[in-house]
Amino acid sequence: SYHLRRPRQVSFPPGPKPYPIIGNILELPLGKPWETYARWGRIYGSDILHAQALGNHILIINSHKIAKDLLERRAQAYSDRPHIPMIELLDWQNFNTVLMPYGGLWRRHRHIFQRVFRRDIIQDYHPILLTKTNEFLQNLLVNPDDFILHCRTVSAAIVMKVVYNLDIKSPDDRYVVLAERALLAASENLLPGSSIVNIFPALRHLPSWFPGCRFHRVAEACRKMTLEMRQAPSNVVKQAVRSGQSSSSILGRLFEECKKGGKPADEEKVMIDVASIAYAGGADTTVSSVTTFFLAMALNPTVQERALSELDRVLGPGCLPTFEDRASLPYIEAIYHEVLRWHPAVPLCVPHATLEDDVYEGWTIPKGTVVIPNIWAMTRDEDIFPDPETFRPERFLSDTAILEKDLAYGFGRRVCAGSNFASATLWIIIASVLSKFTITRARGLDGQEIDIATEFTDGAISHPKPFKCAIQPRSTKA
Numbered sequence: 001s002y003h004l005r006r007p008r009q010v011s012f013p014p015g016p017k018p019y020p021i022i023g024n025i026l027e028l029p030l031g032k033p034w035e036t037y038a039r040w041g042r043i044y045g046s047d048i049l050h051a052q053a054l055g056n057h058i059l060i061i062n063s064h065k066i067a068k069d070l071l072e073r074r075a076q077a078y079s080d081r082p083h084i085p086m087i088e089l090l091d092w093q094n095f096n097t098v099l100m101p102y103g104g105l106w107r108r109h110r111h112i113f114q115r116v117f118r119r120d121i122i123q124d125y126h127p128i129l130l131t132k133t134n135e136f137l138q139n140l141l142v143n144p145d146d147f148i149l150h151c152r153t154v155s156a157a158i159v160m161k162v163v164y165n166l167d168i169k170s171p172d173d174r175y176v177v178l179a180e181r182a183l184l185a186a187s188e189n190l191l192p193g194s195s196i197v198n199i200f201p202a203l204r205h206l207p208s209w210f211p212g213c214r215f216h217r218v219a220e221a222c223r224k225m226t227l228e229m230r231q232a233p234s235n236v237v238k239q240a241v242r243s244g245q246s247s248s249s250i251l252g253r254l255f256e257e258c259k260k261g262g263k264p265a266d267e268e269k270v271m272i273d274v275a276s277i278a279y280a281g282g283a284d285t286t287v288s289s290v291t292t293f294f295l296a297m298a299l300n301p302t303v304q305e306r307a308l309s310e311l312d313r314v315l316g317p318g319c320l321p322t323f324e325d326r327a328s329l330p331y332i333e334a335i336y337h338e339v340l341r342w343h344p345a346v347p348l349c350v351p352h353a354t355l356e357d358d359v360y361e362g363w364t365i366p367k368g369t370v371v372i373p374n375i376w377a378m379t380r381d382e383d384i385f386p387d388p389e390t391f392r393p394e395r396f397l398s399d400t401a402i403l404e405k406d407l408a409y410g411f412g413r414r415v416c417a418g419s420n421f422a423s424a425t426l427w428i429i430i431a432s433v434l435s436k437f438t439i440t441r442a443r444g445l446d447g448q449e450i451d452i453a454t455e456f457t458d459g460a461i462s463h464p465k466p467f468k469c470a471i472q473p474r475s476t477k478a
C-alpha cells in the first residue's frame with residue numbers, strides 16, 4: 001500500500017542552503033530583490049529556485065518558459081495566492097481581487113472585471129481616455145516641470161472617471177486622497193518593508209505583527225480607511241443612479257443591472273469592491289509605466305525621431321492620434337511593448353501559491369508553496385531580448401519576440417484583470433505625447449545637459465526615481 005512504500009525522494013530546486021528553522025530568511029533581499037533572484041539563477045545555474053523561510057517554501061521562477069509550464073499549463077494548481085495572516089486580520093482577502101484566495105468569490109470578481117474590461121468593451125471608454133489625455137497634454141504644456149505629478153493625475157483621473165464618473169483634477173482630490181491613504185496604510189501595516197516582505201510580511205517583522213493591542217488598533221484604523229475608500233465614491237454613484245444619470249459609469253451600469261434582480265444578495269457589495277480594486281490595481285501601475293515612458297524618451301532621442309516620423313507620415317504633422325490609428329502605427333505600438341519590457345511596473349509579479357503537491361522536472365513543489373514569477377528577470381533573457389538594458393522598440397517589430405510580449409501583466413488565471421484597459425490608456429498617452437512634445441534631457445543654469453540616472457524604486461510597484469527632463473511642444477501650433 002501507499003504507506004508501506006519508501007517515501008518518495010524529495011528534492012527541491014537549487015537555491016541558497018537553508019539554515020535550521022529560519023531557512024533563508026537572512027538571505028532574502030530587501031533592495032531590488034528581482035536582481036538578487038536573477039543573480040541566484042546564475043549562481044545556482046537554474047531558472048527555477050527554491051528558498052525556505054520559517055517553514056514556508058518559496059519558488060522563484062526566472063524564465064518565461066517555466067512560468068508558462070507551471071502558471072499556465074498547470075493553472076489549476078498554481079492560481080492561489082499566499083495566505084498571509086495579516087491580510088486576513090484586515091479582512092482584505094474578502095474584497096481585494098488581487099490578494100484573494102482562488103475560489104468562488106475570486107471567480108465572481110474576475111467575471112465582473114472580464115465583463116467591464118473585455119477587449120471589445122474598452123472602446124466604450126475611448127471618449128473618456130481621449131478627454132483625460134487631452135487634459136494631461138494641457139498640464140504638460142502649462143507646467144512641464146511637474147510632469148510626474150501630471151502622470152499621477154492622469155492615471156487617477158482616467159480610472160475614477162471610467163469607474164465612478166468622477167472628475168479628478170489633481171492627486172489632492174478627496175477621492176484620490178481617500179484611496180491613496182487606505183492603500184498606503186495597508187502597504188505600511190499589512191505589507192511592511194519593500195521587498196520579499198511585501199509578499200510575505202511574516203518573514204521579517206515577526207515580532208511586530210504578532211497580534212498585540214497595538215496591532216489591533218492599527219488594523220482597525222486600516223479597516224476603516226479601506227471601507228471609506230470603497231464607500232465614498234460608490235455613494236456618489238448610488239446618488240446618481242437614483243436621479244437617473246447612472247449609465248455614465250461602470251459602477252452605475254452595474255448597479256442598474258443589480259436593480260433588475262436575479263443576483264446574489266451580496267452582489268452590490270461585490271460590485272463596489274471590484275470598482276475600488278480597479279483603482280487600487282490600476283492607478284499606481286499606470287503611473288509607473290507612464291513615468292517609465294518619459295524616462296525612456298529623455299534617454300533615447302533616436303527612438304523619438306523614428307516615432308515622430310511615423311506619426312507625421314501616418315497622421316500628418318501635429319495631428320493628434322485616435323484609437324482608429326492604432327493599427328497603422330506599428331512603431332508606437334512597439335514603444336508601448338518596450339516600455340512594459342524595459343521596466344515592468346510589478347517586477348516580481350504578484351506571488352502565486354500552489355493548491356496541491358506537484359513535481360516539475362523531478363523537483364518537488366509542495367502544496368502551499370509561494371511562487372514568485374520574476375518578470376524582471378524574464379524581460380532580461382538575452383536569448384529573447386538581446387542587449388536587454390537598451391530601450392529598443394525595434395525588437396518588437398520582428399516576429400522573434402512576439403510571443404514574449406507584455407510579460408508585465410503576469411500569467412495564467414491570475415493574469416492582470418485590467419490589461420486591455422491599461423493597454424488602451426498607455427497607448428493613447430504615449431501616442432498623444434509624442435505627437436505634441438519633444439522630451440529631452442533638461443539643461444542646468446549653465447546650459448549643460450543634466451545627467452539622468454536610470455534608477456527605479458524598490459517595492460511591489462516600482463517607479464523610476466524622480467528625474468528632470470525638458471518637455472517642449474513640437475511647434476507653437478501644438
Ligand code: HEM
Pocket residue numbers: 097098099100110113117277278279281282283285286289344345346349350351352408409410411412413414415416417418419421422
Ligand atoms: C501598466 C499597468 C498594469 C500592470 C503592469 C499590471 C500588472 C499586473 C500584474 C503583474 C498582476 C499579477 C498577475 C499575476 O499574478 O500573474 C496584476 C493583477 C491584477 N491587475 Fe493589473 N496591471 C496594470 C494595470 C491594471 C489596471 C488598469 C487594472 C484595473 C482596471 C488592473 C487590475 C488588476 C487586478 C484586479 C489584478 C488581480 C488579478 C487576480 O489576482 O486574479 N491592473 N496586474
